[in-house]
Amino acid sequence: MTIETPVTEDVALVDLVDRLIGGGVVIGGDIVLSLAGVDLVYLGLRLVLAPAHEVPALHGRRPRP
Amino acid sequence: MAEGHVVHAYGVAPAVVLDVPEHKVVPPTGIAGTPVRLLALGELAVVVGDLPEEGFGEAAWREHAEDPDWLEPVARGHHEVLQAVAAATDVLPLRLPGIYRDDAELQGLLGGQEEPLTRRLQFVAGHDEWGVHVHLVEDTAEEAPEATSGRDYLMQRKAQVAGRDAAREERQRLLTEAYAGLAQVSTDSVLNRPQDRALSGREDPMLLNSAHLVAKEAQQQFFARADEVSRGLLEPAGMVMEISGPWPPYNFAAPAADGNGAADDPGPTEGR
Numbered sequence: 462m463t464i465e466t467p468v469t470e471d472v473a474l475v476d477l478v479d480r481l482i483g484g485g486v487v488i489g490g491d492i493v494l495s496l497a498g499v500d501l502v503y504l505g506l507r508l509v510l511a512p513a514h515e516v517p518a519l520h521g522r523r524p525r526p
Numbered sequence: 527m528a529e530g531h532v533v534h535a536y537g538v539a540p541a542v543v544l545d546v547p548e549h550k551v552v553p554p555t556g557i558a559g560t561p562v563r564l565l566a567l568g569e570l571a572v573v574v575g576d577l578p579e580e581g582f583g584e585a586a587w588r589e590h591a592e593d594p595d596w597l598e599p600v601a602r603g604h605h606e607v608l609q610a611v612a613a614a615t616d617v618l619p620l621r622l623p624g625i626y627r628d629d630a631e632l633q634g635l636l637g638g639q640e641e642p643l644t645r646r647l648q649f650v651a652g653h654d655e656w657g658v659h660v661h662l663v664e665d666t667a668e669e670a671p672e673a674t675s676g677r678d679y680l681m682q683r684k685a686q687v688a689g690r691d692a693a694r695e696e697r698q699r700l701l702t703e704a705y706a707g708l709a710q711v712s713t714d715s716v717l718n719r720p721q722d723r724a725l726s727g728r729e730d731p732m733l734l735n736s737a738h739l740v741a742k743e744a745q746q747q748f749f750a751r752a753d754e755v756s757r758g759l760l761e762p763a764g765m766v767m768e769i770s771g772p773w774p775p776y777n778f779a780a781p782a783a784d785g786n787g788a789a790d791d792p793g794p795t796e797g798r
Binding site: 462464465472473474476477478479480481483484485487488 | 598605624635643657718727757767770778779
């Protein structure tokens with residue numbers, strides 16, 4: 462078992478998305494209703510964060526060494 | 527609020543924070559280095575910031591919400607402000623995206639929820655959220671010896687599949703038990719969907735993704751229990767547990783639906 466105290470810059474984006482878009486109080490308002498929700502955000506992130514060999518078409522979006 | 531700006535709402539704190547110097551509650555800057563301030567709302571104080579509409583307004587959200595390069599600094603800024611506020615007082619994080627035309631619009635929308643939010647703040651008071659991930663690092667199902675005939679191969683294949691199913695079922699049982707053990711020492715717990723490999727960036731599959739609302743005074747007990755279930759149940763079956771925290775109570779911020787609360791349940795049923 463490991464315990465990690467997240468220093469903010471170390472927190473994985475997916476963990477933030479999990480909590481910030483998947484959790485929290487929903488107040489309502491125009492923008493909230495207009496976003497299709499967390500799944501679309503995940504889809505976008507999945508395409509960009511996926512290992513290069515899984516999504517070859519998106520190479521251009523990651524910084525090259 | 528200046529022209530050409532939108533109001534970004536970070537979270538909700540009890541109104542008592544309005545009586546202490548603002549810099550003791552909110553960090554000086556939030557998303558994109560913009561100032562953070564407190565907005566009074568009855569029993570509550572809303573942590574807000576003013577962001578340039580161009581770049582952070584509705585159009586920006588529509589266009590960029592799925593683009594990590596844009597989303598990441600916004601998410602980190604939002605989280606950093608909430609971490610800082612959580613260190614000073616109780617806070618209910620608000621969900622992203624939370625942008626409003628002006629203070630009045632936000633106050634109008636929040637006004638109707640003042641009472642459930644106040645009760646929810648009392649529910650999470652003195653607690654932290656801890657995240658639990660369990661990954662499968664080693665499949666403990668046994669490998670079959672090399673087959674010498676086609677018939678052997680089919681028999682072994684069948685046994686292998688059965689063995690894998692049994693191992694999966696056993697893991698499920700262990701995970702259920704581990705989660706229940708953690709929930710016992712938590713005030714509230716939620717099970718979230720495990721992150722897939724493309725998102726977590728890990729080779730080993732995630733089997734459990736849960737969050738626990740733990741009273742600050744029960745924290746050692748929670749760690750002890752986590753250690754116990756990790757060693758006793760998970761590790762022997764090839765699973766590892768990772769705990770992250772303390773987080774602001776993201777998973778426990780939304781006021782519970784009627785009849786679905788623990789501490790904030792009014793008690794004996796009434797017209798339900």
